[in-house]
Amino acid sequence: MISPSEFAIFPVITVCLISLFLINKFVKIAPRTKGDLPLDGLRGYMALTVFLHHAALYCNLLVNGHWSVENMSAFVQFGQTSVFIFFMITGFIFFSKLIDATNKTIDWQKYYVARFLRIYPLYVIVLIMILVIIGKLSNWTLFPPFSDRIMEVIFWLFFSQTTLNDYQYAPTITSAVLWSLSREWQFYALFPLLGAVFLHIKISLKLILFSILLLLLFFIMNIPGDKMATIETNSPFLVGIFAAFLVRNKHIRQIGSKKIVALFVLLMIVFSYTYYHTIFSFFPYSLISISFIAIASGNSLFGILTNYISLILGQISYSIYLIHPVLLFVVYHMFPQIIQLVSSSQQSFWIVTSIVGALLMVICSLSFRFIEKPFIEMGSKVSNRITQIKSVSSQTT
Template sequence: MLIDLYSPFVPAGIALLAMVCALPLGKFVPLPDSKGRATSIDGLRGLLALSVFVHHSSIWYVYARSGEWKSPASALYAQLGEAAVALFFMISAFLFYRQIAGGVTDWTRLYVGRVLRMFPLYAICVVVVLLLVLIESDFHLVDPLVQFGVGVIQWFSFTVLGAPDINGVVGTRYIMAGVVWTLPYEWVWYAVLPLLAYFLRQRVQHGLLLLSALGLAYAAVRLSLVLMLPFVGGVAAYYATTRMAIASFLRGRWGSILAISCMILSVICFDSARHPAAVALWSVFFAAIACGNSLFGLLTLRVSAVLGELSYGIYLLHGFVLFLAYKGLGAVAFADLSPASHWALTTALLLPLLIACLVSYRCIELPSMRSRRSVLEKLQVVSEILVARWRDLCRSERVG
């Protein structure tokens, strides 16, 4: 049977192959203690990142032929990316809202943890983007130096300040498959958390409330409020977990059937997962996972957990793999690939991608996450020194 560009068998095949690859790679991935963790969510992450990989691979096929970076002309393939991102947003909303609802409000620990989790690998990705941009422009400075520097700063800001083309390379963001657009949404959510804690009748410092106000103002001016709906779905999922009857139903076999039905209905009824009704369906799907549903055991497999640990790397690095394949084959040869050949190439790229993610996890992500305690201790020492010096300065001014 011929494989067309939007074959429904391709995503399943790539997910299955990824799980097979994760068997030997998993020996090098230490899994966190499952106590207190939403293990089904951990298992979901890896499948979502792989979905984004397949989604962007289909976009590259069209982009190589038309020069247009656009959503796939298939509801299934469009939602492989859109729904995956929506579910990533729901995961963030659920986990951090659950944390503040439980009264855990060590904001320094929370924000330092987020920076240490997200920034090191992202910063290296930006450096690689800059290197590839310079290679594309033959190491000539095309933009004025100030414009080049401002662009670099914008990229290092998690693109909160923008993601411009660098040094005249059109479509710089496509080197990373355009995934960076989601990062400002994540950081706005983190900024809004203190305000949500305040609404939950917790004591919150005024400076943190100001941060929330700035986050909301930024969202109103720069972001799409429709694309923030999944965060509401994640909060709703938290409340579903607190209702024993609802959680028990969603955790069981009928909950699995309901979750899968919502997923199928979204693909059948909507061209995009960004439609509010589609977001509602995916929110029900996620609520089941948040309540502990493993989709008949799929999400609690060890290989699913391994892919979940590698998911951030898969999300950030898959764009480089696709871009380098495009450059390695050459634009003409890449554009001449048949759909079957394109998917064969994508499948061949999977193992190198997972190996790169394993290396990044072991060498960059894991050491950074494990450094949180020492970083917090150093910040505490620095803050105590600054406070002491400020007090000394105030005393000297009074004496003077």
């Protein structure tokens, strides 16, 4: 039986990176120059491997008739491990902010405003794209009852992947990736409570009630579509939190950032991806967690994670994560000529997918530049304005 070739990842990644380099000559995305830069690059490559994971699924579906990559360890890990590392990064970055907080106080209003403006603007646009696709597939017919159609959209606003316009395969348009965004928001809701418990961060009763309400809201709204709600899928946040404490030790940082450790990290990642069919096992999970701690300590893996193009890839990683499944669906579901071409062989599939990857880099660069970045800046401005208002209010009282 033909399976997606793991060697196909190298030309696809090469085409994506070259395309990103070229498009950035025109779009001009500036890489970050401070902060946890290795994690920026890591985030970018994880988003790219999720794209490869779903591309491999389409390859197997179109060439062999099966939506599965169970026999290909690397492609399975590209899906599972990448999302786990996203969760580790979230736990690490946000708990680091708590640890560094002066006077053990956080402006939680600023925090939630910034999170909302970071996540939702691009997602709403992608959701509109999905609704347009559903409209096309439904011959522009809105099926009654209309109250159900409205509720479906509300569920999707909470990242719950239910039907849309009674189209039961709507989650396939996003390759069911939205569960991770719901999980991220559940972590954001718990964040103040975790800070209060572990770091004695000051929080009000109002914030406690808001956090619990937000957590319950995302949890309940995702019950219909979330099939991944397990302790295992939440545990990477704890790995990130543990790493945030661990790297505060300068000896850990010194050891973790050594070049010999970089070599071992690369070997551990390759070994985990090659010899294990899932990260849901103690040994591969341990290898990936140790690798993450080393990278969180500042290890750039010989500069792979901190070179110019890797940092740009990290900047557009959210766009890649949200947009790639929609692009794959459109290309491999709605263009019969392309479907006929790529169904003939793996080689033709991966050649076309390289072109799709290049197109993805163009789209995501533009979406970051003209959608994500303006709203990130707006979040900063709104946050500063909130601080000013609170400062004036405290002075007058």
